[in-house]
Amino acid sequence: MVFITKFARFGAQAARQLRATPLTVVQWRTFHVSCMLEKERRYTNKHEWVELLEANQAIVGISSYAQEALGDVVFAQLPEAGTQLKQDDECGALESVKAASEVYSPVSGKVTEKNAQVEDTPALVNSSCYDKGWLFKVDLQNPDEFNKLMTEEQYKTFLSSNEDH
Amino acid sequence: MSLLRRNSSQLRLLLQGLGASSTKIMRHKSSDNITASHNVGNSINATGTATKTMTTDKKLESTADGDIKKSVFISQSHDIFTNLALEDWLYKNFDFAHHHVLLLWANEPCVVIGRHQNPFTEANVSALMERGITLARRNSGGGAVYHDRGNLNCTFFTPRERYDRKYNLNIVTRALFREWAIKAEINDRDDIVIANKKISGTAAKLGRPNAYHHCTILASANKLHLGESLVKEPANYISRATASVPSPIRNLVDVNRNVNVPQLLSAVGYEYLRTVATALEDGGSAQTMNQRGFQLVNPTEKWFPGIEELRANYCSWNWVIGKTPKFTVEKELELKSNEHGMKLKLNVEVEGGLMTQIGIQLPQSDQLVPVVTPLQGQAYNEHNLNGIIGALKLVSTSNVQQAMNGSI
Numbered sequence: 001m002v003f004i005t006k007f008a009r010f011g012a013q014a015a016r017q018l019r020a021t022p023l024t025v026v027q028w029r030t031f032h033v034s035c036m037l038e039k040e041r042r043y044t045n046k047h048e049w050v051e052l053l054e055a056n057q058a059i060v061g062i063s064s065y066a067q068e069a070l071g072d073v074v075f076a077q078l079p080e081a082g083t084q085l086k087q088d089d090e091c092g093a094l095e096s097v098k099a100a101s102e103v104y105s106p107v108s109g110k111v112t113e114k115n116a117q118v119e120d121t122p123a124l125v126n127s128s129c130y131d132k133g134w135l136f137k138v139d140l141q142n143p144d145e146f147n148k149l150m151t152e153e154q155y156k157t158f159l160s161s162n163e164d165h
Numbered sequence: 166m167s168l169l170r171r172n173s174s175q176l177r178l179l180l181q182g183l184g185a186s187s188t189k190i191m192r193h194k195s196s197d198n199i200t201a202s203h204n205v206g207n208s209i210n211a212t213g214t215a216t217k218t219m220t221t222d223k224k225l226e227s228t229a230d231g232d233i234k235k236s237v238f239i240s241q242s243h244d245i246f247t248n249l250a251l252e253d254w255l256y257k258n259f260d261f262a263h264h265h266v267l268l269l270w271a272n273e274p275c276v277v278i279g280r281h282q283n284p285f286t287e288a289n290v291s292a293l294m295e296r297g298i299t300l301a302r303r304n305s306g307g308g309a310v311y312h313d314r315g316n317l318n319c320t321f322f323t324p325r326e327r328y329d330r331k332y333n334l335n336i337v338t339r340a341l342f343r344e345w346a347i348k349a350e351i352n353d354r355d356d357i358v359i360a361n362k363k364i365s366g367t368a369a370k371l372g373r374p375n376a377y378h379h380c381t382i383l384a385s386a387n388k389l390h391l392g393e394s395l396v397k398e399p400a401n402y403i404s405r406a407t408a409s410v411p412s413p414i415r416n417l418v419d420v421n422r423n424v425n426v427p428q429l430l431s432a433v434g435y436e437y438l439r440t441v442a443t444a445l446e447d448g449g450s451a452q453t454m455n456q457r458g459f460q461l462v463n464p465t466e467k468w469f470p471g472i473e474e475l476r477a478n479y480c481s482w483n484w485v486i487g488k489t490p491k492f493t494v495e496k497e498l499e500l501k502s503n504e505h506g507m508k509l510k511l512n513v514e515v516e517g518g519l520m521t522q523i524g525i526q527l528p529q530s531d532q533l534v535p536v537v538t539p540l541q542g543q544a545y546n547e548h549n550l551n552g553i554i555g556a557l558k559l560v561s562t563s564n565v566q567q568a569m570n571g572s573i
Contacts (some may be wrong), residue, residue, distance in 0.1 A: 066499055075405070075406070076405055090372070095279075098306050098308075098367055099370070100304070100367060100371070101372075102370075119405070120405065
């Protein structure tokens with residue numbers, strides 16, 4: 001009798017594991033794809049990041065350092081698709097603990113999409129600033145601007161040389 | 166002597182202002198940046214602390230305290246929209262790299278909400294109108310506050326790199342202690358409290374190159390109006406907008422009956438001038454004498470070219486109501502019927518301040534039935550909402566049941 005219940009428990013566990021398997025497969029797959037597509041991420045000295053998607057498409061967000069400095073983001077106002085931006089234009093705002101911080105575009109170009117998910121759940125900027133917490137996508141007008149931004153390595157050096165900044 | 170000083174400072178400000186006509190503000194701004202970095206470069210060379218790898222921010226941070234002058238501007242206007250425009254003008258056009266400014270201002274009765282707030286969930290908008298209390302939206306974050314002439318507003322302007330809320334709040338608490346021996350504390354939400362009741366609320370705007378932190382100080386505000394103004398209209402609001410955190414408040418006059426706004430203004434102003442710009446150190450009268458002192462400013466187009474345009478924006482419907490983040494209002498209605506009442510849920514979606522979709526939800530159904538009304542596309546307010554409710558009340562239960570049967 002004891003043996004049967006043990007066996008049943010084992011069966012239930014196995015079933016649970018089986019059910020869980022597809023999830024891990026999906027996770028593994030996205031991880032894999034993101035590895036394959038690993039694109040270079042560049043940074044500004046104001047702690048925004050830009051990542052190239054395709055030749056002219058770029059995605060913009062704020063760095064982990066910036067989200068930490070802001071604190072809990074409670075509201076995000078992002079540029080609408082179609083907005084024409086020049087480098088360093090004010091294009092939105094992130095609000096955290098009573099402070100509204102302006103968002104500036106690190107590159108020139110036309111906004112193609114804003115992250116509506118971040119507008120609905122602003123905390124994504126804190127929990128996943130390089131992935132789900134991106135802010136907007138932009139069609140680059142001047143790819144040179146991207147090339148002039150700091151590389152990951154340079155940004156790290158920049159951060160360590162500006163500790164109290 | 167002090168009068169003379171004040172006049173010359175005013176003149177300087179006036180000249181600075183005249184440098185930019187409203188159309189040239191962009192140019193003015195960029196040339197400011199150039200002179201700012203130029204000056205910073207000079208001062209760094211003088212102190213000999215710069216290294217090649219330092220960024221502009223680093224240079225700004227290491228600007229010696231002696232290179233920073235301080236001014237206290239006192240706005241001569243008591244109009245909320247003019248004062249918000251003045252604050253915005255300084256934020257957008259002034260160069261604070263070597264000149265920190267504290268702007269002091271007070272307004273006629275009004276409710277001021279944060280940049281990303283919903284006025285309908287923060288204030289009783291229709292009651293405000295009836296009482297002649299103005300509703301305004303500021304450009305900084307944070308929650309809704311009530312202002313009247315018994316409340317003093319302080320705006321601390323600095324370059325973004327030297328933005329420091331704790332420093333500013335300490336100026337206020339030190340002033341209260343020096344002037345009236347009032348012991349106030351700064352809590353973790355950056356409110357100033359006395360025995361757990363709030364006397365001051367804080368909000369901030371961070372941009373480039375400038376930032377400001379402003380706070381209210383309740384000296385002798387009308388508590389009755391304050392309480393009644395900050396009550397939302399009765400309905401269920403579903404909104405992502407920044408919500409205020411209501412706190413019990415206290416007037417300083419109830420702590421010490423000698424407190425009044427003019428004396429508070431001078432106490433905070435002097436405390437600001439006598440404190441070293443980069444650290445909370447009291448420099449005494451020697452420090453005060455080295456600053457630019459108190460200056461009465463008149464927020465007019467002549468002094469601040471372009472301010473009228475800013476003011477026009479602040480008092481426009483498009484800004485005050487139109488900037489409200491998208492929200493939904495739900496209200497339960499009881500229809501008249503012969504036997505038993507029937508409950509409907511009215512659902513109004515509001516985007517950009519306008520009612521974009523109006524629908525009703527029937528009992529035992531998740532489906533939203535659109536309501537055809539000429540009020541669709543109109544501004545959301547209590548009057549228009551009641552218009553819809555009034556029209557729906559005429560519908561009797563049997564009508565609805567018929568309509569439901571018809572649709573099935």
